[in-house]
Amino acid sequence: MKSLILIIVGSALIHNVVLNQFLGICSFLGVSKQIKASASLGVAVIFVITIASAVASLLYDYVLKPLGMDFMKTIVFILVIAALVQIVEMFLKKTAPAIYTALGIYLPLITTNCAVLGVALTNVQNGYNFIECVFSGFGTAVGYTLAIVLLASIRTRIREEDLPEPLRGAPIVLIAAALMSIAFMGFSSLAF
């Protein structure tokens, strides 16, 4: 139990997927204009990454490793994750339209989020078992959501400020993201 909590804290804060491992930067910068949109994306990411980690872990343990095909894991994971998101989307549309409309466009968008693949591969590299993979995936996604919601909040404040002309738009967002990344380095002292 203790190790699972450590995995969640570690993947959410210490090895934050965006600010420490630099995965999923594209949606991190692209969808962080509004807090509401980024929170929706965050929820969708939590949903997808948790399921994807579980499936990838099962696939690796019971198909790829016994057959000695470790080296194919990247391709297999891409294939399976893409299909998985599609199926999950169809499933939600049919059975839970409320969740489907809430997640909206973000669900299919996540298929192309490298963070999802990144988590699946890191899990395997760390030699996690099934339960650990699920928790690690969940923690990572929580870290992603935390980062994107924080950046969205910063951006809504930045918009009110009177900035020098050259800094407006993308430059100030990159600076803010960089400062956030430095701030998150502080969590590395949590590592034990």
Add this chain to the structure above:
Amino acid sequence: MQIIIATTVVLALIGLVVGVGLVYAGKKFHVEVDERETAVRECLPGNNCGACGYAGCDAVAAAIARGEAPVNACPVGGAPVTEKIGAIMGVSAEAQEKKVAFVRCKGSCEVTHNQGNYIGIPDCRAAALSGLNVTDCDYGCLGFGSCVQVCPQHAIKVVDGVAVVDRRKCIGCGLCVKACPKGLIELMPESKHVAVQCSNKDRGPQVKKVCSAGCIGCMLCTRQCEVGAITVTNNLAHVEYESCVQCGKCAEKCPAKVITMPVRVEV
């Protein structure tokens, strides 16, 4: 060699399983989408401006297909889009003319006596909240351009302290109407040009004191109008665009020259 073949076979098998799974899921979880919804969506402009009051073009297309929104729900597309959607929905298009925004104030720096004491955030809404004066006229344009900021087409410009709409660029979305804290902007049919360029509801002498281009409510225009399209309520003239025949007689007689034929302004 063996490992290559094995890998290919396993990967192909995984691909097959995934593909079959997708097809099965597609059948099993198939949701009926109204095909009219897709067709309607294709007719819409796709700006997602939200002027219709729905969350983007997809949402309004769904509402039209369900019959909850009228076929002319999109104010931006105007008549051509309404016609196309009407054809899809099997409804004869209720003709709706394209509308454009019009600023009911003529109080430029020249004609008003600018003795405002407002110093603060250069924004109309902030200035209106402060309770201080920007110009002497309590009704007039503040000139900080809140409307300019919300306009998706950059069709509004503040010229000499008064917002002016470029009717060619205006798409009639009405965002500026909502943005103006003084309620100066209204939507008028694009084909009509006679309009009262003032919103001051004070009595004549009071108006004259603060602005030489204000409506003093003298009623001269109402007598000129042959079709009764112009009325004066609360000391302020207003043109009924539906019945106006655009003869321009009211504009000629107006002593303050506040009834204008708004022409296109180069922005």
